[in-house]
Amino acid sequence: MSRILKYRELLLVAIIVVLIAVFSYRAPGFASPESLANIFNDTSILMILALGQMAVILTRSIDLSVAANLSFTGMAIAMMNAAFPQIPLPLLIAVAMSIGALLGAINGFMVWKIGIPSIVATLGTLTIYRGMAFVLSGGAWVNQTQMTPSFLNTPRMSVLGLPLLGWMAILVIAIISLVFTRTVFGRALYATGGNPTAALYAGIDVGRTRFFAFVLSGALAGLCGYLWVSRYAVAYVDIAAGFELDTVAACVIGGISTLGGIGSVGGAILGALFLGVIKNALPVINISPFWQMAISGFVIIVAVLFNARQEKRKGRLILRDAVKHQPALTETPAEGAAA
Amino acid sequence: MKAIAKLALGTALGLALFAGSASAQNVKIGLVAKSLGNGFFEAANKGAQEAAKELGGVEVIYTGPTSTTAEGQIEVINALIAQRVDAIAISANDPDAVVPALKRAAQRGIKVISWDSAVGKDGRIVHLNPSSNELIGNMCLKLAASHLPDGKGDFAILSATSTSTNQNTWIAEMKKQLPKYPGLNLVTTVYGDDLADKSYREAQGLLKSHPNVKVIVAPTTVGVLAASQVVKDAGKIGQVYVTGLGLPSEMAGAVHSGATKEFAIWNPIDLGYTATQIAYRLVKKETEGKPGSEINVGRMGKIKIGDNGEAAMADPFVYNKGNVDEFAKIF
Numbered sequence: 058m059s060r061i062l063k064y065r066e067l068l069l070v071a072i073i074v075v076l077i078a079v080f081s082y083r084a085p086g087f088a089s090p091e092s093l094a095n096i097f098n099d100t101s102i103l104m105i106l107a108l109g110q111m112a113v114i115l116t117r118s119i120d121l122s123v124a125a126n127l128s129f130t131g132m133a134i135a136m137m138n139a140a141f142p143q144i145p146l147p148l149l150i151a152v153a154m155s156i157g158a159l160l161g162a163i164n165g166f167m168v169w170k171i172g173i174p175s176i177v178a179t180l181g182t183l184t185i186y187r188g189m190a191f192v193l194s195g196g197a198w199v200n201q202t203q204m205t206p207s208f209l210n211t212p213r214m215s216v217l218g219l220p221l222l223g224w225m226a227i228l229v230i231a232i233i234s235l236v237f238t239r240t241v242f243g244r245a246l247y248a249t250g251g252n253p254t255a256a257l258y259a260g261i262d263v264g265r266t267r268f269f270a271f272v273l274s275g276a277l278a279g280l281c282g283y284l285w286v287s288r289y290a291v292a293y294v295d296i297a298a299g300f301e302l303d304t305v306a307a308c309v310i311g312g313i314s315t316l317g318g319i320g321s322v323g324g325a326i327l328g329a330l331f332l333g334v335i336k337n338a339l340p341v342i343n344i345s346p347f348w349q350m351a352i353s354g355f356v357i358i359v360a361v362l363f364n365a366r367q368e369k370r371k372g373r374l375i376l377r378d379a380v381k382h383q384p385a386l387t388e389t390p391a392e393g394a395a396a
Numbered sequence: 397m398k399a400i401a402k403l404a405l406g407t408a409l410g411l412a413l414f415a416g417s418a419s420a421q422n423v424k425i426g427l428v429a430k431s432l433g434n435g436f437f438e439a440a441n442k443g444a445q446e447a448a449k450e451l452g453g454v455e456v457i458y459t460g461p462t463s464t465t466a467e468g469q470i471e472v473i474n475a476l477i478a479q480r481v482d483a484i485a486i487s488a489n490d491p492d493a494v495v496p497a498l499k500r501a502a503q504r505g506i507k508v509i510s511w512d513s514a515v516g517k518d519g520r521i522v523h524l525n526p527s528s529n530e531l532i533g534n535m536c537l538k539l540a541a542s543h544l545p546d547g548k549g550d551f552a553i554l555s556a557t558s559t560s561t562n563q564n565t566w567i568a569e570m571k572k573q574l575p576k577y578p579g580l581n582l583v584t585t586v587y588g589d590d591l592a593d594k595s596y597r598e599a600q601g602l603l604k605s606h607p608n609v610k611v612i613v614a615p616t617t618v619g620v621l622a623a624s625q626v627v628k629d630a631g632k633i634g635q636v637y638v639t640g641l642g643l644p645s646e647m648a649g650a651v652h653s654g655a656t657k658e659f660a661i662w663n664p665i666d667l668g669y670t671a672t673q674i675a676y677r678l679v680k681k682e683t684e685g686k687p688g689s690e691i692n693v694g695r696m697g698k699i700k701i702g703d704n705g706e707a708a709m710a711d712p713f714v715y716n717k718g719n720v721d722e723f724a725k726i727f
Contacts, residue, residue, distance in 0.1 A: 084604070084605060086604065092604075095600075099597065191433065191462065194433070195433050196431070196432055196433010196434060196462075197433060197435060197438075198435065198645070198646055200645055200646050200648065200649060201621075201648070201649025201650070202645075202648045202649045202652065202724070213629065288596075289592040289593065289596060289621075289622065289625060290621070290625050290649065291592065291621055291646070294433075296592060297593075298591065336594075336597060337597055337600075337601075339601075340586060340597050340598045340600065340601025340602070340605075341601040341604050341605045343605065
């Protein structure tokens, strides 16, 4: 199993390298270190959100409300910063993550205690959270001049050639990969999605695990709310509209199985980077804007096709094992017939 | 949500007035925005209230849907008909979809005009353009030229979506009038879809693939903001300038950072003021709004109704470091 996963990620790395090579042929300088650092930095928010989405998808659920959550928390802390400029930034970020976690907990609660399918629950909260952002702000924008310089400039501070925003993503990736592979909660995520019945027998509370997956996704969305508002220096109700689909796409491209239980942090990150490379390349390779949408959709389908083929192979493996066992019992030449 | 509350309040108010029918002589004008909570329309409302106060005996009901949809506006129009307003002044989300509802209003004797974003000819008496497309195109070129040494050099356009009607009309006007500015060279047009992140990447791409571009013109606020941020982040303030159409409150930061020297937008306060004035004159039967006639619009002087019942205000207003803060407080 782990060999297949590794192979899949290597394949994705290869695809990304080929894409960068093709793009830099058309747009010289695309593969320069600064340009690559820039792409990584630009994709930071998507990577962080994709990790939250991955936790949820691992448990056989989906969180469609991440972008709406981002919009609400972004608006809330931008307004807080505008109204009380003396609040220190670390506290604001903590508040953003708490609000996000709370909104995530609402999703988790509905899925856990009320038993609403996650796609329905989060489709509902997607509209509710954006609506709440509208109510909160009255539809007004929070503009650059209203926010404090430290609020806006901290994620832009460059350390070793990469802005703090990028370092933030690296930090989150490190923490999440530790949590997913080395903690009880992380293993419970995989077990819950892989086989809920077996997980239950093993003493894992499936509903509770789902709940905390949503809380994690919400907290990361809250963090991204701050990062987004400071990066684009404006907060309005429609920020990150449709971005939840990008996070799901990043997971699917990265080989996180929508049936739950399968996927790695590396896969989700590579899936996000894949989208990031395409998004950053399209403006510089001189392709008509009318073609851009069609092209990015096509490339995504091709990437997913690779994954679909991988999963099919897994099915065949089980069949072959079954056939192997059969002759030992019956002594009939079934092997030749099956092949 | 807010709209529903407002509607409920408005309907209750309307019923109360209907029951009393004492204040029947008050002229009631429904001012319909594309969506509530947009600074531009809030400012137009400010102008409308100013006109109401000046004229006396006028009540302006400012309303609109929560999102920019035609369906939402139809509901709002029906509510206004039920409230028995005397006139409706609308900035339409769709030129055709709202026409049947507005016709129904007209049958009940309500005077309908459109402003900012037009309604089809059958649906209204007069349409008030904030400026003419020609003037806007020319203004964008003038702004681009004023940011370049001797008005000569390369510039690029950062638009919203590639299907946006008004954006495309303005871009076409800019191309048409380009020969008037010798030395000004349009390199390319890119589309940021009015999304902050996509506009940001498109502007970044422009700087990379067209290093000669010295001015980015964005006839949309999200675009002009994102491009200003790119110029600032790339440390190119003073080398590359961003200009276009945007609201002062949203643009103030970009002007102070130096990424933008000047930008333009029609004055929404004057627009709301003029729309209210025209609606009032129509209700009072001072004019019929026929093409070729002139309407007295208070402090804005007289406005001439052109072909198709369309009237245009003036050149977009230019904002710079000197006046942006003053206007940023208003809209």
